[in-house]
Amino acid sequence: MEALALRAPTAAPVAGRFGRHGGRYVPEPLIPACAEVEAAFTEAWADPGFRGELARLLSRYAGRPTPLTSASRLSAELGVTVLLKREDLAHTGSHKINNVLGQALLARRMGKRRLIAETGAGMHGVATATAGALLGLPVTVFMGERDVERQAHNVFRMRLLGAQVVPVRSGSRTLKDATSEAMRHWVGVTEDAYYCVGSVIGPHPYPWMVRELQAVIGQEARHQCAEQLSTGTPDQVVACVGGGSNAAGTFAGFVDTPARLVGVEAAGGASAARGEVGVLHGFQSLFLQDEQGQIREAHSVAAGLDYPGVGPEHAHLRDLGRAEYVTASDEEALAAAVRLARAEGIVPAIESAHALAWVVRAAGTAELPTGGSVLVTLSGRGDKDIPTLMTYLNDEETR
Structure with a gap:
């Protein structure tokens, strides 16, 4: 099957809500950062040039369509x-590359100079490190210490690709705590860095944006x-x-x-x-x-x-x-x-x-x-x- 053109964008959920769920519950310093991401993605996703560039990368770089x-x-x-x-x-x-290529292109469009990510199994971290290497953006990945130990293969892949992997030693030392630490780090670097969320979680617009990209x-x-x-x-x-x-x-x-x-x-x-x-x-x-x-x-x-x-x-x-x-x-x-x-x-x-x-x-x-x-x-x-x-x-x- 030939690569498909990306489907027509769907509108963002009103106030970032899917029924009673969703929304934006973040510290005050992250309100403008989330609003900036929302505005940038809304504009980019409606831009045929942006969507065309992403479609080409998905086809010629990521190998889509998958069988x-x-x-x-x-x-x-x-x-x-x-x-x-x-x-x-x-x-x-994994499927993570679909989302990450879109967000990394968005980060570059926004003028951000580096990427932040969280990861559990390491696949999102690997995908983010890959996109960072492709686009020349330094990458910092937060990963629970327990996951660093049990996913050593992916930790090496991230480092091979040039990413910095930060072990998170708090709490359960897994994905929840890696996500918390990534968000805390983002608070202080929003002008310079883009937070590349790996799943349909987080404050609006991330759940909608990641679904659109996947x-x-x-x-x-x-x-x-x-x-x-x-x-x-x-x-x-x-x-x-x-x-x-x-x-x-x-x-x-x-x-x-x-x-x-x-x-x-x-x-x-x-x-x-x-x-x-x-x-x-x-x-x-x-x-x-x-x-x-x-x-x-x-x-x-x-x-x-x-x-x-x-x-x-x-x-x-x-x-x-x-x-x-x-x-x-x-x-x-x-x-x-x-x-x-x-x-x-x-x-x-x-x-x-x-x-x-x-x-x-x-x-x-x-x-x-x-x-x-x-x-x-x-x-x-x-x-x-x-x-x-x-x-x-x-x-x-x-x-």
């Missing part, structure tokens, strides 16, 4: 047609499904959800179709499935909270899903009943990653394997009836997770 792969052996095993949207084949190995996933997948499925549209569209950018981008292509939308969270970080309304990192949404309303730590074997909240648009889709949010355990995700590797020769990121795990569990039930079709977004590749998968397989062999 839609029919997982024939897995489909035969499960009794359902499984189609895989292969974001693992995009440059840098909507290319769903746009492509919809056209590809129309070519490959006799029904034109899959019965179900499934993606993993942490903050939720790959799912938001995928769902954007199908929200106006009859397809059932399913977001799969880590069982230890099920904010959309079991969270309560609260505020964190500049936006209102669903978060894991204790009886006093304090944010509880999330847990997942997948560092990219180790976040205690979900993007505000996901919370709104749940409120509307348009999307459903379910969970998969660490064990289910690891088993699904191994199963896909052995059935199809594809090693997915453990984050993506959560979506596969739900498909494996639901296939042949009322949730995913035999003979149906399901589109699964593989948000990233599993190179970074090899040490975890090695431990899992070794433990499995000794049981």
